[in-house]
Amino acid sequence: MQAAGEIVGKTLQAVKAAAKPGVSTLELDQLAEQTIRDCGAIPTFKGYGGFPGSICASVNEVIVHGIPSRETVLKEGDLFSVDCGATLDGWVGDSAWSFGIGQLSPEVQALNDATSWVLDQGIKAMVPGNRLTDVSHALEVATYDAEEKFGVELFIVDGYGGHGIGREMHMEPYLSNEGKPGRGPVLQDGSVLAIEPMLTLGTEDNKVLRDEWTVVTTDNSWASHWEHTVAATANGPRILTPRK
Template identity: 45%
Template sequence: MIVLKTSRELQFMREAGRVSSRALKLAGKMVEPGVSTWEIDRAARRYIEEQGAKPTFLGYGGFPASACISVNDVVIHGIPHKGTIIRQGDIVSIDIGATFEGFVGDNAWTFPCGKVSPEAQALMDATRESLFEGIKAATAGNRIGDIGSAVQRYTEARGYSVVRDFVGHGVGAKMHEDPSVPNYGTPGRGVRLLPGMTIAIEPMINQGVKEVKTLADGWTTVTADGKLSAHFEHSIAITPDGPVILTLPD
């Protein structure tokens, strides 16, 4: 069931989005050689709790941390560890959620560690831009397929693959609500977008094949061919005047 948000609920979601986006910005600044993903997770959790919010991911479905931190060929759901040390040239995808007054802000970004290869930079650039292509398509009256088609067209035209096993989603009082928001699709197909809908658009784009595999821990998901993956996400609201990004730091 799709839940349309009231103006008051959207205010709570904006605040949750601000907290989660600031936590993400803090985490991104820590992406430096020699820093562990565990240290980044601890800092993000501390910041979220200091703002009077809760780390949405912590304990969600049994997830043991406050942020998913995915390095290089890890697509999503990387578990922070003291032994996972970031190195020069890595690309690090960080996904963070914060819950404020019962509503969720969910966002992700892929950060370079120092100077990365031209190929890694191109993948990050294309994935980031595909997110904004998807957001531009998220106008009232359009359909979910218009969003996915925009992401897919942009990235596949540049030789990349769109992950099919994981998709975006509705977001609100729960982190995952209806509808599903795939990063691929057919224009004019799927659920119609209505004012009051809130969704998380999150392209997960691979340098090589689209197939992924989940490791023995049940969470960490990597590219099937060991090539790089990038992940960018914003939570947005559908309004009569166009899409509004809820996960902005200011």
């Protein structure tokens, strides 16, 4: 899984380097697929449940599952979220990264910085002996703390969260981004979860567009999505999708 995850990290770095004003999300999807295949892996997302892309390309008010397209062209000031998966020798890595195209507005920059920080705090709870919802609770508490730390009001997206991962991308258990601690299965040495906070500037409410994939905020407020595949180990949390 570490090897698969490193391919995901490399792919995200390649996409970020190429993501400029005037570039379409379809072009970036093609780059991602080529990068993954050149590393000897398979794009996990492509064909998953009928999804047409190798990445989810979500811009601004799109929270997750944006379909790469020729018509979606990045512009200065956009917040671009790239979610990517790679399968290598039957093992899956999954990670998402949100970043600005050029300079973000101060409020959107605060949203994105906060979401990254919330992920980091959630990862700290990924240790053997903790229960599943200890990670959920850490994400929720961090979100409240981030509002003060980054000076921005934040909303936890309703109905979406992290998941178990291994031989398949989405496995039990579901990991909520909020909740009471001390519930659910006990994390073992070697347990792996995809941890992925999704925060917005205006609402927790969302809807799926007619394409049956794209999830957007109901008020068109912007969203940020960060994700790592993380293993609980005796030496502490181990990020399996490093972006190096």
